Amino acid sequence: MIVLLIYVAIFVASFFLVKLLVHKTTRDFTARKTVTFGDESAVRPNRIASVISVLTIFLLWGAFTGSSWVPGFLHAPGPFVGDATFTYTAEAEGAAPDDATVTVRVFPVGEDVEAPEVDPGAGWAKDDSDSVGAWRSGLIRVDRNDGYGRDEGHTVVAVNGEPIAPGGEVITEFGRVGMSPKGTLNFEPRKGWQMEPIWLPPPEAVLARLKEIAQDGYRDSTLWEHLGWSLFRVIAGFFFGALIGIPLGYAMGLSDWFRGWFDPIVEFMRPVPPLALIPLVIIWAGIGETGKIILLFLAALWIMAIAARSGVSGVKISKVHAAYSLGASKAQIMRHVIVPNSLPEIFTGARVAMGVCWGTVVAAELVAAEKGAGMMIMVASKFQLTDIVIMGIILIGVIGFGIDILMRFAEKALVPWKGRG
Template identity: 40%
Template sequence: MSDHSPATARRARTILLRLGAVVLLVAAWWAVAAAEIWPQVFVPAPQAVWQQFLDTAGLSDTARPGWAGYSLGEHLTASLRRMALGCAYGISGGLVLGLLIGLVPAIDAALGPAVTFLRTLPPLAYLSLLVIWFGIDEAPKVWLLMLAALPPVAVATADAVRGVPADYLNAARSLGTRRLLLPWRVLLPAAAPEILTGIRLAVGVAYTTVVAAETVNGVPGIGGMIRDAQRYNQTDVVVLGIILIGLSGLAFDSLLQLAQRRLTPWRGRI
């Protein structure tokens, strides 16, 4: 009982600090809006954003709930589906490419600079090219998110694989592990903490890209909703979309942190 009480107290203190920070932020937001330092079109009041949430979610008595013909749930589901597909393809490709770059010097020399080049490009730089290639439907959005997620995973995997001690490989060989199984049984488990950190970074980069991905025919979608609302100066809808993207991003990152703790329980303890 006493062994768990310090950890429980720390968790409770962390939760209280986070809740306190949120309350202070909302209070400051409300105070600035109530003081009318700027017009409502610049700084909408929290209650206006909350009302927009109720309206677009179909929880109020408005005649036409939703936004642009879709409910808030449909907008969020569309964005999360694109995120899931783009991240799944990007993470899978990044793992394979990172392994090849980390293990084969010739592939590192050939593809390493290309991965770095792609990692430094802002998403909007090649969105237009993807639209020309794949049209304005779902394909360019998924491709954009995939290309945003792939480089961080590839770089993290390559660096992690290079950092695995040679003694691990020698020990596995001496125990009879075949050469083709070494990457899956030795290298990936040993490099898992760094790879999972790269995956978290990749998901974060993809989240920063989703609004750009949905600027072209992005309705339904949170990014498309934000873009559409911006055209009509509906700042409360823009703020609502930003909050939803941030909250869903926090939820995804929390799940990834939980997976990181479960898959690599030894991290930070040895």
């Protein structure tokens, strides 16, 4: 919630700042333009907003992970590290209540630290020491060195002067002191707002892991082999999906019989997520490459069929009548009218299908894959190697975004008439 509020605040502040500094010094008539359907030039992405958006994400990532790439004054409050102390009051049968102090050394996770040495003091309740990792918690048996043990009715009744009972807690400046149902104290250091590296490592840790895997590989394969296999599976599945889906869509858009025959099948399979088909694909095609490509083929097939059908159905009838009036044959109408006017919808469907295939390839590679970005993520997650998981996610997103950009360029080159009526 805190991260979301900060993100919204940066968004609002950036919006008004850019409006004030940029739009006041330039003549921009885009806002005066009437937005019309089919006119992609009506609203274009603000590049300044895009840059600020990406920088904001990385700033929040670094600030809430204690990254060295972010200035220290921008860091969110981190976990407490150092020596924490609290005083407990104990009672025992036949003895007056006594106080003792517990010193807990809180250390960064991964370091080997011993508990500090303390003087036990003169009372029957002896001072204690212990150690616990940041973001962790630990039980503290304060009665282990006291003059009276639990057999003599040793009971902790207060922490820092505040009463405590089994199941209760006392909040100190260093963290939380709780009591288990059996009366044992539990110390949990103050966590702050930063994320523990096991849940979200800082950006430099992810980059260091990327360099390591790029040089040494991962599980007997180079990084480029993993990414190459994922890319090959996606392209193969998309190719076969488009090879069958586009003609099927054209047939459904041109023939009422084909439309009636295949429409129930397409509309039934369209909302079924590809991940739900994994067990069936494994039964039918096994766990080899064939099964993975079939799964990606099914992910792209229905999208491409619907895109082609929509493209054909969206052709203006006036263009068809005009071509007939000029003496065009059915083949000429198909080639010069229907295909060119349906290509924009097909390219849009292709971009969507590629995105779905990229989202599906990770799940497809979870099943007995020896190479692939999804395999890296799956294996790393088993060993809680979050840096490799995030690295794989970023690489998949970057490659997917790159493919989408290439398809946009191809669309502009092959379909320059898109949005021009």
